[in-house]
Amino acid sequence: MLSENRYGKSGIRLVKVIRRRERHEIRDWTVAVALEGDFAAAHERGDNARVLPTDTMKNTVYAMASEDPLDSMESFGLALSRHFLESPPLPSRVTISLEQHPWERIPAAGGPHASAFLRPGGESRLAAVTRTREGARIEAGLEGLTILKSAASAFAGFLRDRFTTLRDATDRIFATSVSARWLYSGGTDLAWELLARAIRGTLLETFADHDSASVQHTLDAMGEAVLERHAEVGEIRLTLPNKHHIPVDLNPFGLENRNEIFVATEEPYGRIEATLRRG
Amino acid sequence: MLSENRYGKSGIRLVKVIRRRERHEIRDWTVAVALEGDFAAAHERGDNARVLPTDTMKNTVYAMASEDPLDSMESFGLALSRHFLESPPLPSRVTISLEQHPWERIPAAGGPHASAFLRPGGESRLAAVTRTREGARIEAGLEGLTILKSAASAFAGFLRDRFTTLRDATDRIFATSVSARWLYSGGTDLAWELLARAIRGTLLETFADHDSASVQHTLDAMGEAVLERHAEVGEIRLTLPNKHHIPVDLNPFGLENRNEIFVATEEPYGRIEATLRRG
Amino acid sequence: MLSENRYGKSGIRLVKVIRRRERHEIRDWTVAVALEGDFAAAHERGDNARVLPTDTMKNTVYAMASEDPLDSMESFGLALSRHFLESPPLPSRVTISLEQHPWERIPAAGGPHASAFLRPGGESRLAAVTRTREGARIEAGLEGLTILKSAASAFAGFLRDRFTTLRDATDRIFATSVSARWLYSGGTDLAWELLARAIRGTLLETFADHDSASVQHTLDAMGEAVLERHAEVGEIRLTLPNKHHIPVDLNPFGLENRNEIFVATEEPYGRIEATLRRG
Amino acid sequence: MLSENRYGKSGIRLVKVIRRRERHEIRDWTVAVALEGDFAAAHERGDNARVLPTDTMKNTVYAMASEDPLDSMESFGLALSRHFLESPPLPSRVTISLEQHPWERIPAAGGPHASAFLRPGGESRLAAVTRTREGARIEAGLEGLTILKSAASAFAGFLRDRFTTLRDATDRIFATSVSARWLYSGGTDLAWELLARAIRGTLLETFADHDSASVQHTLDAMGEAVLERHAEVGEIRLTLPNKHHIPVDLNPFGLENRNEIFVATEEPYGRIEATLRRG
DSSP: OEEEEEEEEEEEEEEEEEEOSSOEEEEEEEEEEEEESOOHHHHHHOOOTTOOOHHHHHHHHHHHHHHSOOOOHHHHHHHHHHHHHHSTTOOSEEEEEEEEOOOEEEEETTEEEEEEEEOOOSOEEEEEEEEETTEEEEEEEEEEEEEEESSSBOBOSOOOOTTOOOOOBSSOOEEEEEEEEEEEOSOSOSOHHHHHHHHHHHHHHHHHHOOBSSHHHHHHHHHHHHHHHOTTEEEEEEEEEEOOEEEOOOGGGTOOOOSOEEEEOOSSEEEEEEEEEOO | OEEEEEEEEEEEEEEEEEEOSSOEEEEEEEEEEEEESOOHHHHHHOOOTTOOOHHHHHHHHHHHHHHSOOOOHHHHHHHHHHHHHHSTTOOSEEEEEEEEOOOEEEEETTEEEEEEEEOOOSOEEEEEEEEETTEEEEEEEEEEEEEEESSSBOBOSOOOOTTOOOOOBSSOOEEEEEEEEEEEOSOSOSOHHHHHHHHHHHHHHHHHHOOBSSHHHHHHHHHHHHHHHOTTEEEEEEEEEEOOEEEOOOGGGTOOOOSOEEEEOOSSEEEEEEEEEOO | OEEEEEEEEEEEEEEEEEEOSSOEEEEEEEEEEEEESOOHHHHHHOOOTTOOOHHHHHHHHHHHHHHSOOOOHHHHHHHHHHHHHHSTTOOSEEEEEEEEOOOEEEEETTEEEEEEEEOOOSOEEEEEEEEETTEEEEEEEEEEEEEEESSSBOBOSOOOOTTOOOOOBSSOOEEEEEEEEEEEOSOSOSOHHHHHHHHHHHHHHHHHHOOBSSHHHHHHHHHHHHHHHOTTEEEEEEEEEEOOEEEOOOGGGTOOOOSOEEEEOOSSEEEEEEEEEOO | OEEEEEEEEEEEEEEEEEEOSSOEEEEEEEEEEEEESOOHHHHHHOOOTTOOOHHHHHHHHHHHHHHSOOOOHHHHHHHHHHHHHHSTTOOSEEEEEEEEOOOEEEEETTEEEEEEEEOOOSOEEEEEEEEETTEEEEEEEEEEEEEEESSSBOBOSOOOOTTOOOOOBSSOOEEEEEEEEEEEOSOSOSOHHHHHHHHHHHHHHHHHHOOBSSHHHHHHHHHHHHHHHOTTEEEEEEEEEEOOEEEOOOGGGTOOOOSOEEEEOOSSEEEEEEEEEOO
């Protein structure tokens, strides 16, 4: 009766200080390893002979990190996934998920500091490598990129029914927290860090400049721009919560709200998601 | 280039006080509505004529809740999903997701209080109804059921490689926070609340009594017990994080740890998941 | 220029399994240790000779927990505070703060299970022992006790000014999450667990039965009841956020809201706090 | 028996778009209002005649925000506190607490965008104005400034006892999340925004450049630098959790850890706090 199953170790906190002569570099990642394969004996009979302990997976991450340059999450994910796929118990599928906790250099008199860092916070970059005997699938993404535009955003001309009380808005605040995942189709040896930064730039620029008729409309423009400008991306999935900013009614106090005063709300929120794929 | 897309309103906080003559009842739910269908015009051209505002979805939840008895999340999810599927813009798929925030009566001199309640916290019950022209799919579940057993749990005889340092454990703490989702296959008019409570009882009882050789082993036993005892369930998916409790080494202080003193850790954690389906 | 200072270890996760012949008991606490005293040399000159490492504080908690029966957080806090006050570097004040993560037994066929437990969640019990050469101060409390009453709650006849739009409410929902701290004045050898349970019962019963004219009014009644019924308590501080439940306007949909349908909101919230002291 | 008491509204989410001709500016704050005074009648008898509803406090924040330039949290806090102190019910003390949610401009082709913003996240700036008939007390601060240095940090030569297992570290990672609060002593009309930015710069620069013998040592240096460079600050309180980074033992795998591979831990953590006051 067992159908799918997978197991592994999550929340492996890995920090590496790369001690170059002139300055240090920091890699601060959370790594997760998951294996799929024939583990029926463990499930059904409690036979652990083919079960690699999740504690060993954790050890492996630290040991391999000490010998890998950690150039990018993608390159380390590729190396880790190869190791686990080729080692006992020879699983059929390995997934390595990574999240980057970014650090910037603290500004100092003579430029960015060599060994003191500041966590910018808020946003994180993600990568996931899934590997089977057929090959590797590389997904990257970002989470928690919170953005807002106070011009060039409307929502009007929508469908109305008996439960509709919303009025047309021709000039509203559009605020969201971007969750993006894109799939690379251009091989296993790309300039991962540069690409991720460029894709983020495309998302931001499109959001800022788009003349938005709805969240859906801007989401589509953002996804299209990524597919147009970045040939390495085969598909992108975007989730944009609509973080509503409601104008406050100041009339009871004899004041006019000239589209200036808003209450930022958490609940309820719109939730818009779509996948765009190269046609 | 647009492939999948969906949109809706999440985080709709709904509280209903059902004022019976002798005592009040509380329904405290968070509801989400999502529609899928042909929304290409909105995405690609910013044409909102077929877009039902998410604000209207929220209004609809409150309006329908005032006329529905709210017997269960499943019954209300079925009613809501029918309304949205049959209303403009006639989407192809509707998903209603619900989370229950439970309230118990405060104990009073003459028994449970008629109108004063206590939130037990920790755990929540979930339901999701997905409806298309072909029919409705009803999933239920629970999240955050945190349990621990201090006997009858081992992990030994596992695969070892050069990165393995873990030792066999014949008597360890097994702690987890159960996430469960099951799919009903027995129609749209079941005793949803009773069933959910009975399935939770089966999960708890099996966890407590199982002689565990691993998390996988106990997960399998829990899923099998649900399928065996509850004919209405066609499939169950369980996710059991292994919330490690590490014995503290007291030798440096001239003390012996007789398997009594542990540190409870959050990271890293094992993550075991599987789906069991009626064969 | 250094005035106050203190340092210590927080977040020490301590789990002890007390293995009685017939059944196990669990203590699951988070402990914090803080020392105050003359640490100017460490601050001003980087001289650590009088600095006991916070790592040692953690070790001490585990070592002493292995030899202490852990009857209550208060009794263990008293023992730990005595140890640190009397050990080098002979601090002038020691504070031990403890938080209890409760576990209940899983119900089984023959009664509560001997070694399988369920975390009820939501609410936690707290204790803090502060010790100086003059003696020990014992504070206890609870956090996150979320309660609601759907009858016997009003708010009317309040002060109005030009910014007031709120209307009198004669029958409203009153929901809050109690944060309570009380100071014991009856010595260092009380029945701590029983007392804490009884005080919680008094808080709940008073909340449930009180005919509430405001949050302030009920807060006062709850505090007074504790001081009246529990002679060991010299002072109690209560913080009651007003977790607003707003009636939904159903008129636009041709429906009447008979005080039944509410939206539960997180922000903004009222915040009412007061200390009651034995007169 | 009632001793201290206070009440008010917290979590008031205020967003103002300042629509200048060439570009928009955003103020995104969470505001809390609290009043203290003679509210015994409300507490003891449920008489609300002197109770200004917390809903009115919220309305007042929005109404006054529409007429105030919102130059800084401090200036708006001063205006709000004056209003409440001078209005019925004439409280004896008013506290306005504010938290800033920062927004940066999205970079665009022609420079920073005029109306599109990015939330940098992570860190927040705080202000609190407390006003009585005697005058106003202005505190400012920051929270969540997460920083790390991978050089010039040691901890050695500390006190040892039978529970000490920690070894001297001459080159360790020092990571912390700064919580700072400082008290202004230079009047009510300072350049609040510039000052807060400059103080933050001083904290960062001192952290980066200090040759650290302990967290206490660096905390002291950071506080002293603020008092030395910023005459407007009369007192500063710093709380620096020690976010431990533990070197991973790679010996079991035949590898050497050249002070490069660390596990970042959340619990337990050191907690160091001190107040420095102008002598």
